[in-house]
Amino acid sequence: xxxxxxxxxxxxxxxxxxxxxxxxxxxxxxxxxxxxxxxxxxxxxxxxxxxxxxxxxxxxxxxxxxxxxxxxxxxxxxxxxxxxxxxxxxxxxxxxxxxxxxxxxxxxxxxxxxxxxxxxxxxxxxxxxxxxxxxxxxxxxxxxxxxxxxxxxxxxxxxxxxxxxxxxxxxxxxxxxxxxxxxxxxxxxxxxxxxxxxxxxxxxxxxxxxxxxxxxxxxxxxxxxxxxxxxxxxxxxxxxxxxxxxxxxxxxxxxxxxxxxxxxxxxxxxxxxxxxxxxxxxxxxxxxxxxxxxxxxxxxxxxxxxxxxxxxxxxxxxxxxxxxxxxxxxxxxxxxxxxxxxxxxxxxxxxxxxxxxxxxxxxxxxxxxxxxxxxxxxxxxxxxxxxxxxxxxxxxxxxxxxxxxxxxxxxxxxxxxxxxxxxxx
Ligand SMILES: Cc1ncc(COP(=O)(O)O)c(C=O)c1O
Numbered sequence: 199x200x201x202x203x204x205x206x207x208x209x210x211x212x213x214x215x216x217x218x219x220x221x222x223x224x225x226x227x228x229x230x231x232x233x234x235x236x237x238x239x240x241x242x243x244x245x246x247x248x249x250x251x252x253x254x255x256x257x258x259x260x261x262x263x264x265x266x267x268x269x270x271x272x273x274x275x276x277x278x279x280x281x282x283x284x285x286x287x288x289x290x291x292x293x294x295x296x297x298x299x300x301x302x303x304x305x306x307x308x309x310x311x312x313x314x315x316x317x318x319x320x321x322x323x324x325x326x327x328x329x330x331x332x333x334x335x336x337x338x339x340x341x342x343x344x345x346x347x348x349x350x351x352x353x354x355x356x357x358x359x360x361x362x363x364x365x366x367x368x369x370x371x372x373x374x375x376x377x378x379x380x381x382x383x384x385x386x387x388x389x390x391x392x393x394x395x396x397x398x399x400x401x402x403x404x405x406x407x408x409x410x411x412x413x414x415x416x417x418x419x420x421x422x423x424x425x426x427x428x429x430x431x432x433x434x435x436x437x438x439x440x441x442x443x444x445x446x447x448x449x450x451x452x453x454x455x456x457x458x459x460x461x462x463x464x465x466x467x468x469x470x471x472x473x474x475x476x477x478x479x480x481x482x483x484x485x486x487x488x489x490x491x492x493x494x495x496x497x498x499x500x501x502x503x504x505x506x507x508x509x510x511x512x513x514x515x516x517x518x519x520x521x522x523x524x525x526x527x528x529x530x531x532x533x534x535x536x537x538x539x540x541x542x543x544x545x546x547x548x549x550x551x552x553x554x555x556x557x558x559x560x561x562x563x564x565x566x567x568x569x570x571x572x573x574x575x576x577x578x579x580x581x582x583x584x585x586x587x588x589x590x591x592x593x594x595x596x597x598x599x600x601x602x603x604x605x606x607x608x609x610x611x612x613x614x615x616x617x618x619x620x621x622x623x
Contacts, residue, residue: 202512202604300439302450346588355383359394362394366394388419410506423440427470443459487504554621
């Protein structure tokens with residue numbers, strides 16, 4: 199039903215581009231299933247960065263090397279805007295993390311736009327939820343929260359629209375859950391909220407979703423959306439956001455002489471923009487195996503959509519298994535939380551539980567067997583509200599990546615069965 203789309207040779211080539219794909223140079227062989235906490239990295243996005251890091255030249259000078267460095271930043275911003283976000287207008291915000299971008303975006307919009315309330319959901323990452331709540335409280339606005347459907351993990355677009363009225367300043371909805379992988383229907387939400395208030399601001403945290411699927415700011419009517427380079431095959435140190443033209447006109451931190459579209463204060467590391475370009479090139483390179491087009495947005499869309507298809511086949515395999523090993527849905531003493539038959543709107547991320555052992559201890563059991571993954575529990579400030587919103591106390595989060603293969607998933611299933619049998623009461 200969900201068939202892989204990468205040929206064996208393409209997958210091998212893809213795999214050769216990632217660093218430490220199936221081993222840690224110090225600790226040995228391992229299967230890395232914590233990509234939602236920080237993804238496997240493209241070697242080139244790091245090594246090329248280091249090459250450029252060695253040059254001292256200021257990007258604001260006019261000699262050759264300086265111009266080259268400056269070009270990295272401008273090329274990267276242009277590619278982000280048009281190739282990655284699908285925009286023809288607007289601007290790019292960068293900060294040290296995706297969270298900083300979101301705080302800046304909510305502060306700018308909520309402080310700058312008149313109204314009486316803001317709308318969000320109870321499964322937002324704290325950077326989105328807290329930043330909006332803080333900004334709303336500062337401006338004496340009502341903070342309205344839509345509840346996720348506990349059974350399916352989806353946010354019902356009509357439920358969001360029901361909370362919107364003529365006084366709503368902004369609607370903030372996560373693009374995909376970082377616990378259950380549900381992809382929210384931003385297009386439908388946009389359509390419904392605009393029926394209630396035509397010019398309401400609409401923003402989204404796409405940190406989880408961007409490495410697994412396409413975001414289109416025009417089709418989704420977004421004023422702001424962000425992601426983190428380190429969850430998207432690159433390294434830590436750069437949060438990236440798209441800002442609509444009207445958002446850029448709102449008062450925000452910038453030097454007075456600079457244009458409204460400027461979000462940067464000072465000079466961040468140009469080489470992080472180089473890493474970003476390498477990630478974009480990589481996605482377009484995958485796309486080039488599936489389209490003749492030379493248009494960058496087409497190549498990028500094809501690339502990320504094929505990544506999504508390949509990942510859906512891995513997700514299906516992890517859930518169903520095969521003749522040689524049962525999938526997670528069929529292993530005794532294993533529960534798959536927020537599971538839906540239809541995987542079309544699911545990113546490659548699973549929330550599971552094994553009976554008879556705590557979420558903390560099970561991570562250790564996996565680690566002893568060479569599997570790196572993590573739990574999301576209600577004692578963590580990062581996940582408490584979200585797991586409880588989904589009716590859980592916690593979950594083991596399993597998050598593979600498109601560059602991993604069926605053998606690695608198979609090995610993970612065998613290990614899961616072994617742990618589940620060991621702790622069965
Ligand atoms: C959905 C989501 N949003 C935001 C963030 C925060 O990203 P950063 O660490 O770059 O601030 C994370 C990180 O885990 C996330 O999963």
